[in-house]
Amino acid sequence: MHDLLIAPFTEFGFLRRALVGCLALSVSAPVLGVFLVLRRMSLTADVLAHGALPGVALGFLIAGMAAPALWLGGxxxxxxxxVGAGALSRATGGREDATLAALYLVALGLGVAMISMGGGGALDLTHILxxxxxxVxxxxxLLMASVATLSLVVLAFAWRPLVLECFDPSFAAAAGARGGLWHLVFQGLVVLNVxxxxxALGTLMAVGLMMLPAIAARHWAREVGGMAYAAVGIALLASVSGILFSYHLDVPTGPAIVLIAGAAWAASVLVGPVDGLLPRLLRRRHLAG
Amino acid sequence: MSARRKPAALRLENLTLTHGRHPAVHHLSGCFAPGSLTAIVGPNGAGKTTLLRGLAGLHRPEGGRVSLQGEARIALLPQMASLDRAFPIACLDVVMQGLWARSGAFREIRAEDRARAVQALAAVGLGGFERRPVGSLSAGQTQRLLFARLLVQDADILLLDEPFNAVDAKTSADLLRLVRDWHGEGRTVVAVLHDLDLVAREFPETLLLARDPIAWGPTAEALSAANRLKARMMAEAWADEAGRCQRAA
Structure with missing residues (x-):
């Protein structure tokens, strides 16, 4: 048991760093994910992450696997x-989701081509994707911890306006809650977290830790606050077990963590107390009143 | 809820509100007197909702202005459609949103504010619904909930957009009693309504609107047969070939 769960972390510094980084991320990203789900923007974070790839690739070509360059490019x-998708669809009258899809597909293709052409081997490509x-x-x-801290502080201030803006935008406007401004701040946080x-997770999988726990959380709580706690709990669990899984079975960390989070989601759909399949199949007799 | 009421009048000076360049409310002047109870009546597309949004400061006037006398707080009850009823939030938390003017994004909610929210729920007949998710309420119950939030807002001017739509007779009677109470407390109440019998019975003042103001005054006069006929003549379609409006700005 000790060999399986504890030894990898005591033995290897890089595993400890990855673990701490992912735990920090697990505290902030899933909370943002909960609001993305509630705003029907579940796919937005994914598009952002894919769209970042050419920038990451450019950073890689210039500076190798150095964090600041990759990050700035992304x-x-x-x-x-x-921003481009929003501006382009407003200028040409197209739908924003269609423009987003077009841009991120191009960005993804461009990013992979750049890394391959720039002499990056298959190994580099795997690491980046x-x-x-x-x-880590x-x-x-340091970056992951700073982003997580900043996100939590900002979310503490943004919580009420975000809930208000999601639930009843016209009331938020009438009450002077500046919903639009807070929404912009919120999107900024999403970009930073992705x-x-x-x-640690790669550009293709970066969103997994944000969205999967958030989507699963719906089955564990009936109020947005409870959903945030549930999402964080699931993400913490997925981070620890995902990194162990990745180490023991020699799988890249991104897919490992995403698979564990995905398993948690499947379990939530099956046995979660709110709208889960199992409670529905049990068909307990209706109450008297 | 507090006894003292600031006199809160809303004065409109030659107000024009537009969607694009087409007028939705056209050259409207007049005054919602302090403590008045006014119904806004008119055919579909007459600009009633737009006017309420203009009064609440959510729709910028294209011409003219809305001026508020004194430091009155305005509360708007939008039509229910603008609400995300699938949002995971409990009834008491919705009512406490009415505290926004005091609590803002980050100030604490005091125990007495919370108690007021619980009281407001009881006042609209939703006692015991504190932790119920909003999604589990019926349309009528949701409207009661929104009235509870209005109670907590404690505004001087209340703007209600079709407050009794899609609710049963009992609910609309209960909610109407709240409107009467507000009127009795000296608050200014403006409501968009379709039920003319109700307007004639309960609302002393009426503004009959068909984009252009048709009549504004005591209800019996404003809703005269001649005025109602005039309102029905309003063309619903926009006149695409319409020239620029030549009336004095």
């Missing part, structure tokens, strides 16, 4: 795709 490219525990160096760890995730 930030710029992600913002270009997100699917993450690697080795990617001190700089990346980017801080990609060194």
């Amino acid at each position: 930030l710029v490219a992600g913002l270009v795709v997100a 699917f993450g690697s525990v080795l990617g 160096d001190d700089a990346a760890l 980017l801080s995730a990609f060194q």
Whole structure:
């Protein structure tokens, strides 16, 4: 038991760094995920993460696997795709989701082509797309912890306005809650969290730790606060077991963590007390009143 | 809930509200007097909802202005459609949103504020619904809940957009009693309504609107047969070839 669960972390510093980084991420990202689900924006974070790839690739070509360059490139490219899609669809009258899809597909193709052409081997490509525990160096760890801290502080202030804006936008406007401004702040946090995730999880999987626990949380609580706690709990669990899974079976960390989070989601759908399948199949007799 | 009421009048000066360049409310002047109880009546597309949004400061006037006398707080009850009823939130938390003017994003909710929210739920007949998820309420219960939030807002001017739609007779009688109480406390109440019998019975003042104001005054006069006929003549379609409006700004 000790060998299986504890020894990998006491033995290897890089595993400890990846673990701490993912735990930090697990505290902030799933909470944002809960609001993305409630705003019917479940796919937005995914588009941002994919769209960041050409920037990450450019950073890689210039500076190798160094965190700041990858991160800066990803930030710029992600913002270009997100803001560009909105501006382009307003200018041409198309639907924003269609423009987003077009831009991120192009970005994904471009990113993979750039890494391959730039002499990056298959190994580098795998690391960038699917993450690697080795990617979490001190700089990346510091970044993940800072982003998580910042996100929690901002969320504490943004909580009421976000709930108000999601639940009843016209009331929020009438009450002067500045819902639009808080929404922008919220989107900024999503971009930061996705980017801080990609060194450990890879650009393709960065969103997994944000969305899967958030989607599963619906089956564990009836109020948005409870859903946030449930999502964080699931994400913490997925981080620890995902990294162990990745180490023992030699799978990239991104898919490992996402698979565990996915299993937690499937379990929630099956046995979760709110709208789960099992409670429905049991068909307990209706109450008297 | 507090006894003292600031006199809160809303004065409209040649107000024009537009969607694009087409007028939704056209050259409207007049005053909602302090403590008045006014119904806004008119055919579909007459600009009633737009006017309420303009009064609440949510729709910027294209011409003219809305001026508020004194430091009155305005509360708007939008039509129910704008609400996400699938949102996972409990009834008491919705009612406490009415505290926004005091609590803002981050100030604490005091015990007495919370108690007021619980009281407001009881006042609309939803006692015991504190932790019920909003999604489990019926349409009528949801409307009661929104009235509880209005109670907690404690505004001086209340703007109600079709408050009795899709609710049963008992609920609309209960909610109407709250409206009468607000009127009795000296608050200014403006409600968009379709039920003319109800308007004639309960609302002393009426504004009959068909984009252009048709009549504004004591209900019996405003709703005269001649005025109602005039309101029905309003063309619902926008006139695409319409020239620029030449009336004095």
